[in-house]
Amino acid sequence: MQSGLVERAQRGDQDAFATLARDSVDRCYAIAYRILRDMHLAQDATQQALLGAWRDLPSLRDPERFDAWLYRLVVRASYAEATRERGSTGQVEFIPTIDGAGPDSTASIADRDELERGFRRLTPEARAVLVLHHYLGYPLTEIAGTLDIPVGTARSRLHYATRQLRAAIEADARPTSPKERTA
Amino acid sequence: MTGPTFEDQLDDWIKDGPELAPREILESVLATYPTTRQRWDVRRTPWRLASMNLFSRALAGVAVAVAVVAVGVFVISRSDPGGPGPGGVGGVATPPVALVSASPSADVSASPAPTPSPSLAATTGPTASPTASPTPPPTPTPTPAIARCASTDLSARITLWEGAAGSRIAHVDLTNDGSTRCLVENMDKPQLLGGNKAILIDGVTPVALVLQIKLDAGSTLTTLVQTANYCGADPVAPVTVAFVRSDGSRIVAAPESATDMNVPPCNGPGQPGQIDMHPWAP
Numbered sequence: 001m002q003s004g005l006v007e008r009a010q011r012g013d014q015d016a017f018a019t020l021a022r023d024s025v026d027r028c029y030a031i032a033y034r035i036l037r038d039m040h041l042a043q044d045a046t047q048q049a050l051l052g053a054w055r056d057l058p059s060l061r062d063p064e065r066f067d068a069w070l071y072r073l074v075v076r077a078s079y080a081e082a083t084r085e086r087g088s089t090g091q092v093e094f095i096p097t098i099d100g101a102g103p104d105s106t107a108s109i110a111d112r113d114e115l116e117r118g119f120r121r122l123t124p125e126a127r128a129v130l131v132l133h134h135y136l137g138y139p140l141t142e143i144a145g146t147l148d149i150p151v152g153t154a155r156s157r158l159h160y161a162t163r164q165l166r167a168a169i170e171a172d173a174r175p176t177s178p179k180e181r182t183a
Numbered sequence: 184m185t186g187p188t189f190e191d192q193l194d195d196w197i198k199d200g201p202e203l204a205p206r207e208i209l210e211s212v213l214a215t216y217p218t219t220r221q222r223w224d225v226r227r228t229p230w231r232l233a234s235m236n237l238f239s240r241a242l243a244g245v246a247v248a249v250a251v252v253a254v255g256v257f258v259i260s261r262s263d264p265g266g267p268g269p270g271g272v273g274g275v276a277t278p279p280v281a282l283v284s285a286s287p288s289a290d291v292s293a294s295p296a297p298t299p300s301p302s303l304a305a306t307t308g309p310t311a312s313p314t315a316s317p318t319p320p321p322t323p324t325p326t327p328a329i330a331r332c333a334s335t336d337l338s339a340r341i342t343l344w345e346g347a348a349g350s351r352i353a354h355v356d357l358t359n360d361g362s363t364r365c366l367v368e369n370m371d372k373p374q375l376l377g378g379n380k381a382i383l384i385d386g387v388t389p390v391a392l393v394l395q396i397k398l399d400a401g402s403t404l405t406t407l408v409q410t411a412n413y414c415g416a417d418p419v420a421p422v423t424v425a426f427v428r429s430d431g432s433r434i435v436a437a438p439e440s441a442t443d444m445n446v447p448p449c450n451g452p453g454q455p456g457q458i459d460m461h462p463w464a465p
Contacts, residue, residue: 012221014216014217017216018213021209021212021213021216022209025204025208025209025212026202026203026204028204029201029203029204029205029208030200030201030202030204033200033201034197034200039201039205040459040461043204043205043207043208043462046204046208047208047211047212050208050212050216051212051215051216051219054216054219054221055219055220055221055222056221056222057221058221058222059222111192111196112196112199115192115193115196116196130193130197131197134190134193134194134197134198135197135198162189162190162193165193166189
């Protein structure tokens, strides 16, 4: 059914594209947010990706691959947003709804903070591989296809991204020296 | 019993997060794409062609050439010189009309007339009714130009302050107090102001895709303004937000109350304060 919509949208059918956009926007935003960790940048990336999808849809050769192709646009738009100058070094942090009745212990909340800080230190390319693998559950072949890179590159990128993240968290968790504490 | 592995924790952490996109994204995309031309890939060949051998490709090429010539001869032999309009092949001019009228933003039609889709042109020829009356060429309905809203016609007010860990969020309404419909940009440069109009946190001028929103007289748009990391001196009440428009004019929102002191906590001394806004939306 989706490939039928894609084919119609490729021929310029605006209603078909509107349906595709409605069906895809949440997933695109979720991916962009997880790469960028900033809701405004994720909004911009999602918007750019969807507009790019409409513009370049006629060049999509296999309508069955629409999702993977669209996610590639989202990832590329996220790279662009990540490198774009936003005036200040920090971004407004998105405050997710905190469920006070959730099962998180203090320790796991600390882990999440460490993960957040460590993840933000990764390159956008490394973040994208982690998101495709851990959020979308993509195997390496699918990651490679989505990012248009060889499978070996996807494998090493995933490996190094995980290692870098782990190293960043370990460095973060290392106790500060007395000198640093009194500084 | 072993605890979760690092990969398990990472998996959980990445999966945790927003699943729903803010509605402004879709609204903005749906408002913009009808005026965006699709980029046709002229080098595009049918996907099967790539997997065909040389002989098959040559054969396909010959077949296509023969078909083109045959269609050309057919069209020329059937065309009626006294028919409707220039190039009067009945029905061929109809699809662009459908495209124009289908556009939900026809009054944004500063863009040129839409290019007829090859598929539409190909399918309408044979199916055109021989008894169809001539269709006049499409005439885009002229729409009166809508002016940019004067800042003096706009008023903003904070309707709610929300506190969150490390930040403060203002809900703001923007109303067109003028008597006519006008245009506003969906993004401005936000500022956090003290009661003495001192700028407590200065935002950035938007560089992302800025859209124009038509705002009817008396209508209201809303936005959220997030602020974080204010490390300055105690401000003068009431604290409020302002929006610097692209022409440099500034709209200061009326505070929720005269005693508002909603500045975000200082999270990082030495780091600049942060202020950001959502796009204005109905």
